[in-house]
Amino acid sequence: MENGAEKAFNKLFSELEDCKEEEQKVKIEEINEAMEVMRKEELESVFTKEQFDKMEQMIEEKKMLMENAILVLKHIGYMKELKFTSNLSFERSLLSKRFEEMIGDGNEKKEGKDEKLLDDLYECHLLNKCNVTSNETLKIYVRRLLKVALKKEEKEEVGKEVEMALMALSCIREYFRILKKLYLEEISEIIQHHQEHHNLTQLAYQSAWGFLISRFVNEKSLGDAIVNELHFAREAARELEELSKRVDWKRGKETKEEYILLRWFRTFNNFFRGCKLWNEEFAGLIESIVRILRTAKDNYGEISNQCISSLRNAADSTGVKVEDLLKGGAVDAVLEEIQQSIIDRKTAYECLNFFYFISWRMKEKGDDKMKEAKRKITKRELFEKLEEEGYEDDISSFYRLLCFLKKIYFDKLPTNISVYFVNV
Template identity: 50%
Template sequence: MKTCEIERFDDLLSDLERRNEEEQKQIIEEMNKQIYAVILKNIYFPFTKEWFDKMDKMIEEKKLSMENAIEFLKFLGYGKELKCLTCCSFDESLLGKRMKEMMIDENERNKEEKLLTDLCECYISLGHDKPPDLLSIYVPCLLKAASKKEENEKAQKDVEISLLALSNLENYEMPKELYLNEIKEIIKYHQEHRNLTHLAYQTSWRLLVNRLWVDNYLEEVIVNELHFVREAAGEIEDLSKCVDWKKTPKEMSREEMKGMLIIGRWFNDIDSFFSSCNLWNEELTGLNRGLVQLSRASRDNHKDICNRCLYSFGEAGKKRNVKNNDLLKSGAIDAVLEELQQLTLNHDLVLDWLYFFLNISRRAKEEEEDEKDEAKRKATKRKIFEKMEEEGCEDIITSFYGNIIFFLFHYECGLSLNISDYFVNV
């Protein structure tokens, strides 16, 4: 069944057939304005294979110029990537196959750089499958486009689109010679000159951070050379200031909604970083402190954002090289204890919080075996103990005993049946 959105775009697409090229540009501008509303509203990508096939037929019959088609498809891919939606319909469509062939042909002819860039952006942003054998086309082309340093609005938008397309290649094996120096230069230049938009800068990190699980050599680059943790904290703080967290989602402006989407994209990178990186520095406390502030600001009207903050604390708590004092100083333990008061037995995050306290308790026991800084360690344990006691943490976790049994029976989750293992004792 067709959605209202598709019916609206069907009408606009049919209208293109009756217009000359200049009039088509105006209609496409109108279609682009509506993309935001469609993308922000849906949790799925609404454009179908049939819709793309119809556009391909119009191109074949010269009822739609390739230039105008590309202009719309670039914006469509931009919206899809902004919301992190999945799309398989473009790959299967005649239009997707046409653009792939054009991209290969244009690369072989080496005739027009802008057209090749446009084709790569459309194909990578809208497609689900990217043939690895074409990485030597995609990556250099998109990196070159993303490296432009002009700061006018159009140039910044072009760089955004190129970086969004490039981030689609995060899970593909590629030699570091193909991308590393260029993406580092893009990030370092922005850190000095602030030439990228918030979205472009977040996206420039995605290719690096999401490759940590296969490229361990990136740890030193990401943590100590490019300072991911510090930069993520600063960006989330800046974006949070642009959002009125007292508003409900329906009350928010389009720019506020976009800011929230970019914050959500940072969370994806932060979680990938926590799960894949074993190298840490003191900047972690600053990031967690910022997430604590955000969790409290978003708690009432944006529970999904609040929960993402708290989930990140849980991911940090799993790391052996994150000290309990780091979580204490940042306020992360306080934030989780506050949220624990709101939980019900069926709450989706119960498992995460059980892990969080289990890891804190285990880490405290491990720290006892280390004789260095004994006074500081005892002070930290005393503070955590007092906080947990004040919030009635033992009674709450005890009430989750049935959940623990359920999790252990249905999943290999590593929880303990011993309730005392979830508390820090002095």
């Protein structure tokens, strides 16, 4: 049964067919505004194959200009990506097939291409589709949309174009391999220019990093540029602090900043998966994640869960030192989680993994005397902290839960309690 928001959206959409060109643009603005206030579940229910097929029919019957269809579809894709909604309906629709044909025809033209239309089509396609037809098509998308994202004019309209292009690029998931010569120089320029001039929106800046870090999963040679030249940890920590100031942590109105925060945490998971290098900025990033975890855990369960996942991935990353986790407060924060009287199984799983990874890493001896001496100091500090907090008793209380967690997560989570302990 439709609720009020869905009913209002569907009514606006049904009225498009009877509007003249200028009226249609006004109606589209109303449709886009209606999407802004809809919850994730509501958005998923209104993005149907029937809606997209109806748009295709209106275009075919010349009741809707392609320009207007693009306005709607861009915003649908924007909201889909911002609020992490599923939109497989577009992929199965006649409108998707039309777009693919137009893109193919446009790419084959040697002269007289409508470059703006093609860029719009690329953005719509990436924002609304999970997969891209071929690697060759993907190269074209990346090259063209980076060109849009490189625009530096200080105009609101240009800022929106740049944000949309970067957001579309961030939709290219990590399992798509792209040669770094196609993007590294350009995306680095975009990030560095923002660091100097602050020309991007918060969402655009996150999207730029999201695109680059997704490439990091398959291209470890990006490490030095990401860690030491572009200073990912420093920049991400600063962004978390800025966004945190703009979220209503007492659970007020749902905000865009909340979703941008969630996008950062998903980016962190890719970063920690690929990270092999270290610099001194990592502890600051860990500290920012811990601060948000403590702020969010009472009213923002999804953000809290993403914080814990990020800390678990950081503990598993060879590029993050155990000292960073101690200094940044991650050990204290995860201890607080397992000491709660009620803890859900997902949180328990993440916390147990966090301590398993730390224990395992503390058993690895350093490859020279200096590193080994430092490892022993860290191990002693960690042991004393855990002993003081009654950690072994806390972990032992999870014994019955371990086999269950191992089964439901199909993981190599050890069931031997002793492997989670840190012994001097």
